[in-house]
Amino acid sequence: MKYHVNETCIGCGLCVATCPAVFKMNDETGIAESITADIPAIMEDSAKEAQEGCPAGAIESV
Ligand code: SF4
Numbered sequence: 001m002k003y004h005v006n007e008t009c010i011g012c013g014l015c016v017a018t019c020p021a022v023f024k025m026n027d028e029t030g031i032a033e034s035i036t037a038d039i040p041a042i043m044e045d046s047a048k049e050a051q052e053g054c055p056a057g058a059i060e061s062v
Pocket of ligand 1: 005008011014031055058
């Protein structure tokens with residue numbers, strides 16, 4: 001499982017707070033981005049929680 005943050009991100013930072021191992025803010029664009037590698041199994045629950053909590057629906061599973 002991988003995640004991708006699309007252009008509808010509003011930069012609220014919730015995903016970074018929920019799962020900082022997978023999501024981080026891009027200081028230049030002001031929006032979030034995810035690690036490009038497959039999510040380690042141990043992080044899948046918190047990454048999914050971040051996806052479900054995103055107020056913009058900007059986190060896609062790929
Ligand atoms: Fe962007 Fe959603 Fe993360 Fe907020 S929770 S920073 S809107 S991807």
